[in-house]
Amino acid sequence: MTTSRRKLSILAAVVCVLVLVLALPQFATAGQLSFAGGVLVAIIFATSTNLLFGQAGIPSFGQAGFFGAGAYATALAADRGAPVLISLVAGTVVAALVGLVASLVAWRTTGLAFSMLTLAFAQSLYTLSIRSEFLGGYNGLSGFEMETILGIDMSDPGFVWYFAAVVCAVVVAVFWVISHSPLGHILKALRDDPVRTLFLGINVRAYRAFAFVLAAAGAGAAGGLSAYLNQVVTPDALYWTESATPIMMILLGGMTFFFGPAVGAVAISGLQYWLSAWATSYIFYVGALLYLILVFLPRGILSLPAIAGRFGRRGRHDTGIREVL
Amino acid sequence: MTTLLTGLAAGFLIFVVSSGLTLVLGVLRIVNFAHGGLFLLGAYIAYELQQGQSQPILVFAALVILAGLVTAAVGVVAERFLLRRLYDHPEETMLLATYALLLMMQGGVQMIWGSQQRTQPRPEDLRGAFELGGAVVPRYDLVLIMTGLLVFALLQWLVYGTRFGRQVIAVAEDRYMASLLGISISRVYSLTFAVAIFLAGLGGALAAPTLSMTPGIATTFILYAFAVVIIGGFGSISGSLIASLLLGVLASVLGTYAPALADFSLYIPMLLILVLRPQGIRGGATREVAVA
Numbered sequence: 370m371t372t373s374r375r376k377l378s379i380l381a382a383v384v385c386v387l388v389l390v391l392a393l394p395q396f397a398t399a400g401q402l403s404f405a406g407g408v409l410v411a412i413i414f415a416t417s418t419n420l421l422f423g424q425a426g427i428p429s430f431g432q433a434g435f436f437g438a439g440a441y442a443t444a445l446a447a448d449r450g451a452p453v454l455i456s457l458v459a460g461t462v463v464a465a466l467v468g469l470v471a472s473l474v475a476w477r478t479t480g481l482a483f484s485m486l487t488l489a490f491a492q493s494l495y496t497l498s499i500r501s502e503f504l505g506g507y508n509g510l511s512g513f514e515m516e517t518i519l520g521i522d523m524s525d526p527g528f529v530w531y532f533a534a535v536v537c538a539v540v541v542a543v544f545w546v547i548s549h550s551p552l553g554h555i556l557k558a559l560r561d562d563p564v565r566t567l568f569l570g571i572n573v574r575a576y577r578a579f580a581f582v583l584a585a586a587g588a589g590a591a592g593g594l595s596a597y598l599n600q601v602v603t604p605d606a607l608y609w610t611e612s613a614t615p616i617m618m619i620l621l622g623g624m625t626f627f628f629g630p631a632v633g634a635v636a637i638s639g640l641q642y643w644l645s646a647w648a649t650s651y652i653f654y655v656g657a658l659l660y661l662i663l664v665f666l667p668r669g670i671l672s673l674p675a676i677a678g679r680f681g682r683r684g685r686h687d688t689g690i691r692e693v694l
Numbered sequence: 695m696t697t698l699l700t701g702l703a704a705g706f707l708i709f710v711v712s713s714g715l716t717l718v719l720g721v722l723r724i725v726n727f728a729h730g731g732l733f734l735l736g737a738y739i740a741y742e743l744q745q746g747q748s749q750p751i752l753v754f755a756a757l758v759i760l761a762g763l764v765t766a767a768v769g770v771v772a773e774r775f776l777l778r779r780l781y782d783h784p785e786e787t788m789l790l791a792t793y794a795l796l797l798m799m800q801g802g803v804q805m806i807w808g809s810q811q812r813t814q815p816r817p818e819d820l821r822g823a824f825e826l827g828g829a830v831v832p833r834y835d836l837v838l839i840m841t842g843l844l845v846f847a848l849l850q851w852l853v854y855g856t857r858f859g860r861q862v863i864a865v866a867e868d869r870y871m872a873s874l875l876g877i878s879i880s881r882v883y884s885l886t887f888a889v890a891i892f893l894a895g896l897g898g899a900l901a902a903p904t905l906s907m908t909p910g911i912a913t914t915f916i917l918y919a920f921a922v923v924i925i926g927g928f929g930s931i932s933g934s935l936i937a938s939l940l941l942g943v944l945a946s947v948l949g950t951y952a953p954a955l956a957d958f959s960l961y962i963p964m965l966l967i968l969v970l971r972p973q974g975i976r977g978g979a980t981r982e983v984a985v986a
């Protein structure tokens with residue numbers, strides 16, 4: 370594809386998304402709008418998590434902990450009368466701080482042990498939220514005031530949707546900049562070969578911790594937005610299986626593409642919405658789908674055009690060095 | 695004393711389940727989330743076999759073992775057809791594939807048995823308790839302790855006392871070298887996996903009378919198994935035993951004397967071990983250590 374055609378198709382995609390976002394409140398019901406808001410939360414969550422998985426090669430299995438930390442912090446701030454924007458920022462910052470603590474704990478290990486430790490860390494936050502009266506125990510927090518933003522009355526669900534869309538766009542833009550900055554390239558380098566990166570004089574540990582904190586902040590922003598949209602935060606958001614959701618989205622969309630996680634977020638959210646309507650044990654189908662993607666479409670939905678383009682030839686193999694056998 | 699024994703019983707139950715997980719992790723290098731699903735399956739199969747009724751003790755023993763075997767059969771089929779083709783993929787892919795299996799098993803159990811709570815009564819002869827030097831010990835706890843000890847002894851014998859065990863160690867150390875020596879890697883993998891899953895199913899069947907069963911127990915119990923692996927050290931059976939007993943006793947003691955902390959009994963030892971000895975109690979130098 371030539372550069373100008375590529376630019377044209379990107380422009381077309383952007384226009385389509387913009388029109389969809391602007392027009393949605395015109396034809397969607399309140400229920401559909403709130404579902405769509407959930408999709409935006411998922412897009413933020415998945416995009417930020419992919420900074421770890423796709424870019425830095427850090428297999429964290431505890432992102433739900435930071436999502437929850439952001440959600441609770443936002444709810445607490447709003448409950449104490451902080452304006453919506455301040456509450457969301459508070460959620461993001463608190464999640465980043467929790468991420469910093471987690472990275473200090475978990476960086477004693479790498480690989481599989483690291484995955485399990487991040488999982489355990491997030492799960493300990495879940496236990497904390499259940500046991501803490503301050504955080505509302507099993508019932509979580511609800512009934513916090515979030516009615517106006519910068520003096521604008523937000524009782525119209527359409528306004529809420531536009532606000533959520535703007536938040537989502539801002540966060541995704543921030544991660545786009547990070548991912549294409551020198552920092553993003555260093556993260557890629559340490560994913561592909563940490564030892565060589567170390568020999569180049571780059572502080573691998575510090576960069577990994579920094580990526581971890583950034584992703585935690587992103588997860589916190591997603592959690593904060595979800596607290597605002599749902600007006601309720603429950604410990605369920607922190608349960609360890611929730612950490613797997615953004616990973617599934619990343620995988621489905623394609624982790625090597627910046628917008629892969631967003632595509633996966635839309636697909637998985639839609640699928641869950643549709644499946645849970647008619648199948649009670651829909652997690653069975655979610656599991657089956659996840660498995661099928663892993664086997665047959667390991668590079669995600671966004672790799673489909675490339676596969677179609679190379680029709681008849683064998684697809685490019687993964688770049689990682691494989692062990693014999 | 696009672697607290698201690700209850701804790702030990704819980705610890706041995708955790709050991710039965712987590713020893714399988716550590717085996718798979720040590721030999722196949724897989725974080726097997728599906729282990730939780732197989733534990734769940736074992737519990738529900740045992741429930742189905744006993745028809746939710748209290749059975750005579752010998753029938754109970756036979757059915758518990760049968761439940762373990764049926765679970766192992768399911769697991770072996772899953773390994774052969776679903777996991778084996780992914781062995782040469784990156785670790786994260788494997789991890790997600792086993793998570794997919796966990797979801798499928800949880801969903802499957804939900805489909806077959808529904809998501810309402812079910813209870814499996816203990817066998818007639820194992821109800822009640824007896825006194826032992828001033829301590830009241832539920833009979834069932836004694837069964838758990840004895841089974842745990844038996845499983846530990848058998849595993850030690852299997853790994854360190856048989857030809858198969860030596861092959862397992864060889865494959866765990868260096869599978870490429872082992873394959874050059876003529877060891878069939880896929881056979882070792884399958885057998886190890888089968889033993890591990892049998893233990894998951896057995897653990898589920900034994901746990902069934904001690905808890906109220908919902909499909910959710912898969913995701914809660916696997917956390918214990920993970921904690922055991924982290925604390926005990928990757929791939930170490932004796933490490934698993936020590937860690938399991940530690941967790942069981944700690945949960946029981948904290949539950950009695952400091953209920954507010956009881957829920958954190960998983961995380962406190964994990965944090966301590968990370969700070970003091972990141973490779974785990976019995977972990978050797980083989981555990982990957984963070985670069986830089």
